[in-house]
Amino acid sequence: MKSLVTDFKNWCQTEIPARPLRALRNAFAAIWLVYDLIDLTTGQTAKNAFILGMNLDPNWLKSSQVITILCEVGILLGWQSRWFLLGACVSRAWLGTIYSLNDFLYFTVVALLLAQADCDAGVEMTPRWPRDLLLLQTTWMYFCSSLLKMNPDFLSGGDLYARGNYVARALPFFYPKFYVSWLGHMSFDSALAWTAVAIELLLAILLLLLTCRFHNRGLRNLILVLTLAVHIFAAYAYNVFFFGASLIAQVYFLTLSRAEE
Amino acid sequence: MLAKVRRHPLYVAIFILLIGVPQFHALLQQFHFGFRPFVQNPTRVSYSWDMFSNKVDRCLVNFAVPLSVGPLNFSSLRDIGLAFEWDIIFDRVEDYTAVTRALCQASSHQTNSAKLHCFTSQGQELEDEIPCN
Numbered sequence: 001m002k003s004l005v006t007d008f009k010n011w012c013q014t015e016i017p018a019r020p021l022r023a024l025r026n027a028f029a030a031i032w033l034v035y036d037l038i039d040l041t042t043g044q045t046a047k048n049a050f051i052l053g054m055n056l057d058p059n060w061l062k063s064s065q066v067i068t069i070l071c072e073v074g075i076l077l078g079w080q081s082r083w084f085l086l087g088a089c090v091s092r093a094w095l096g097t098i099y100s101l102n103d104f105l106y107f108t109v110v111a112l113l114l115a116q117a118d119c120d121a122g123v124e125m126t127p128r129w130p131r132d133l134l135l136l137q138t139t140w141m142y143f144c145s146s147l148l149k150m151n152p153d154f155l156s157g158g159d160l161y162a163r164g165n166y167v168a169r170a171l172p173f174f175y176p177k178f179y180v181s182w183l184g185h186m187s188f189d190s191a192l193a194w195t196a197v198a199i200e201l202l203l204a205i206l207l208l209l210l211t212c213r214f215h216n217r218g219l220r221n222l223i224l225v226l227t228l229a230v231h232i233f234a235a236y237a238y239n240v241f242f243f244g245a246s247l248i249a250q251v252y253f254l255t256l257s258r259a260e261e
Numbered sequence: 262m263l264a265k266v267r268r269h270p271l272y273v274a275i276f277i278l279l280i281g282v283p284q285f286h287a288l289l290q291q292f293h294f295g296f297r298p299f300v301q302n303p304t305r306v307s308y309s310w311d312m313f314s315n316k317v318d319r320c321l322v323n324f325a326v327p328l329s330v331g332p333l334n335f336s337s338l339r340d341i342g343l344a345f346e347w348d349i350i351f352d353r354v355e356d357y358t359a360v361t362r363a364l365c366q367a368s369s370h371q372t373n374s375a376k377l378h379c380f381t382s383q384g385q386e387l388e389d390e391i392p393c394n
Contacts, residue, residue: 012270035346044285044347050331051341051349051360067323100307105364109308112280133280145321148314150298158382159317165380166319171344187383197312218325238313 012130017260018119022078024134025114026087028076028246032088032107035242036072040065049099056098067091080154085115103243106141110250113137128210135211135254138247139204149193156219157189160196163238164189171239194199199230207251210258220255227251268338282337284308284332319350354379360390363391 002006038063039045068091074084089111096104125165153159164183168175182188206223231244268276270376287309298305303314336340338360342349351357354377361375373393380386 008274009270012268012273024337038343039347042343044342045340047333048347048349050333051364053363096307099307102310103359104310106306109280109284116276127267133277137280140284144284144310145301145312145314147288148296148309148311149304152299152304153302153313153316153382154314155299156384158384159313162317162380162382163313163383165386166321166350169378170321170339170348184308189384196364201263204295219324230361239346239348241342243312 011132012127014128015125016128016131016257018117018123019255020119020124020257020260021121022113022121022129023117024249024257025081025117025119026076026078028110028114029072029088029248029252031242031249033069033072033076035103036069038066040069044120045095045099054099061095064095065092068095082115082118082122085111106243106246109137110134110246123158131254131257133209133212134250136166138250138254139207139211142200142207143204146204147195149197149200155190155193155197157186157191157193159191160192160238161186164192167237167239173236196230199226202226203230210255215255215261216257217259220259223251223255271283282308287361287367302341313346315352316382317352318357318381319356320354322357322361323376323378324364326373328364328373329365330367351360354381356390365391368393371374 032247045065046056046058046061048226049061068088071084071088071091073114075081075088076112077084089108090102092111093108113134116133117125117126149155161183164181168180168183203223203226206219206226210223227248231248234240235244264340265355287306290306291303291309291311294304294306295301302307302316303311305311305315320338324336326336327336333341338349338357357377357379361377365373365375375393377387377389377391379389
């Protein structure tokens with residue numbers, strides 16, 4: 001027990017290079033700043049809330065979005081960014097209490113974790129524990145996402161059949177004829193579903209290994225290839241862009257930080 | 262330069278509990294609400310990271326005559342939001358039908374009609390026409 005406490009204290013005091021975490025913080029802020037600017041200027045969440053019949057005051061929504069945008073700009077300026085991250089976390093959580101979108105919930109958790117890292121401009125070393133918690137958070141998200149997809153409807157391919165066929169007809173992107181034709185077969189959608197579950201579970205296991213046991217270039221490259229594959233396909237086939245971009249940046253810079261240790 | 266801020270281990274321990282317990286509880290909630298791997302579907306629970314794991318249907322909704330509802334003018338549900346990322350979607354065919362009827366009611370074109378082209382989670386493709394009057 002005493003040795004566990006000593007190990008924990010040592011872990012809390014250990015420091016690592018701040019540069020990769022600073023890059024992650026900037027990438028995270030930049031990706032969601034683009035999201036929020038498009039959302040605010042074109043009123044997307046406001047329109048969604050109106051059509052969904054949600055009781056969301058437009059002025060309240062705009063205030064929340066403007067505060068988040070100002071905080072994201074503050075984060076990118078790189079001065080006292082921890083406070084701007086906390087501000088962004090609170091304003092997004094505020095919106096998340098009414099509009100419980102997974103994107104918003106993800107943002108609050110990652111912003112709160114990044115706020116624990118001391119990586120403003122000029123800082124060379126930062127505590128290790130926020131980086132490790134971010135890695136474990138990513139592991140947990142992939143694990144839960146994979147576990148909850150292990151259900152009859154998703155594995156039958158029905159869920160991806162509905163999503164894929166809808167997107168292929170609704171979006172102005174290029175989808176090859178053979179792909180649209182395959183989407184109509186549940187066996188193809190089911191194969192995609194099993195592949196998604198397997199990749200997410202594998203990512204969770206590999207990230208846990210990288211965090212707790214060992215790290216090498218091969219393991220990092222495998223994690224990056226799997227992350228890119230799953231999120232680029234999800235963006236193209238199912239219209240999920242910002243969440244995927246944010247997770248790609250997260251995995252890239254966190255594994256880079258582990259490699260640079 | 263070394264880190265300027267060093268947290269006390271007790272702060273770190275409390276922070277881990279604050280961020281970890283709600284997420285673990287959210288996953289337990291899924292089991293409490295009936296989720297069983299390979300047997301029973303999950304439901305929507307905040308912070309359980311249930312992306313893509315809930316049963317959904319999707320429909321394309323097109324109106325014969327463009328609608329004008331509140332500040333919005335559109336001839337298709339997908340015209341309302343940006344197709345990219347913010348496309349307006351619902352989880353059930355019944356939700357699409359209800360929203361289509363509500364939009365018809367709110368519109369001044371009472372002689373209008375809407376065509377629904379749906380893809381269900383049972384792997385079916387359905388078409389339906391809803392009169393607005």
